[in-house]
Amino acid sequence: MDYSFLWNLVTIVIMFAILVGLAGPLTWAERRQSAMIQDRVGPNRAGIDLFGKRITVLGLMHPVADAIKMITKEDTMNIRVDRLLYNLAPIISLMPALVTFAVVPFGPDIHWGDAVLPLQVARLDAGALYVFAVSSLAVFGVTLAGYASASRLAMMGGLRASAQMISYEVTMGLSIMGLFLVYGTLEPYAMVLEQGELLGGWLPGWGIIRQPVAFILFLTAAIAENKRVPFDLAEGESEIVGYFVEYSGMKFGMFFMAEYIEVIVVAGLLTTYFFGGWQVPYLMDAGYAGLSTAGFVFPGGGVWEIGEVAATVLRVGAFLFKLLFFLWFQLMIRWTLPRFRYDQVMNLGWRKLLPLSLLNLVITAAVVLMIH
DSSP, X not given: OOOHHHHHHHHHHHHHHHHHHHHHHHHHHHHHHHHHHTTSOOSOOOOEEETTEEEOGGGTXXXXXXXXXXXHSOOOOOTTSOHHHHHHHHHHHHHHHHHHGGGOOOSOOEEETTEEEOSSSOOOTTHHHHHHHHHXXXXXXXXXXXXXXXXXXXXXXXXXXXXXXXXXXXXXXXXXXXXXXXXXXXOHHHHHHHTTSEXXXXXXXXXXXXXXXXXXXXXXXXXXXXXXXXXXXXXXXXXXXXXXXXXXXXXXXXXXXXXXXXXHHHHHHHHHHHSOTTOOTTEEOTTGGGOSSSEEEOTTSOEEEOOHHHHHHHHHHHHHHHHHHHHHHHHHHHTTSOOOOHHHHHHIIIIIIHHHHHHHHHHHHHHHHHHO
């Protein structure tokens, strides 16, 4: 029996469960984490009254209240807007964030009889290029939102956001090209397999070890691409009018959701490219160093076999742990660093990060050429 079609549906459900399931709680986590960093009271108001007692569940009712408010809020619209583009803009902003995660492997292949079931929605030979091709489409949603709103302020915000996103896409692409040279592949799953090697017999060959400068460049460019602090010049609510100023209700909610899904996608890409993906240090498959099944092979010579099922569960858990770590890390950056001026944002992208990414690429190419 061919399980491929059914399994594809399962992986799609898992992907959307990760993205949509984490996007809502991320709004709660951001409130809680920002309150801890700034030493103030976090979300503690929204709740449910049961038997005369207020149940807030550590503020977890806040994401539920947000969702109910956005769904039920009146959808107002300027009479001068371009209705077609105005309604398409939130969809165009949200869809790239959803489908980019399709090439991120969140676990090793599962062998079921003769069938190989990948824990990845789409395995593309040029998966890394797919990420950049799809993520770049979000620029159109931002630009159309500003243009179609029939508002000079929204138009200005859209132009400012699109210029910033395009600027940092260049650095983000160049920073990752060094990894292409090191791994010799554009397929994310193959990149994860390459990171399972041990450098010198003891050091995990993760991307952060092989390309530390590329990691810093990619992380900085990805945060700027998502327009989050300290790069939120396109939507700083306190003093800047953003490109979605004319949106309300669930259309605004789609822009809001797209931002948090992009945070999850960035965390998934950082995990895949630089931190071994689902790899666990020293956890090897059967056949390595005489292993009859999957297990740990330690540098001192110790071997601990744990079985294929346990290894798969451990690897999927490792991917989720790394994903959650980078979600926390991005939230921490937002509530730690102050907002840049727009000229500082553009100067950083074009005059500092871009030359540094080119230098990193040239040095990496020279080293790879010397080794091979």
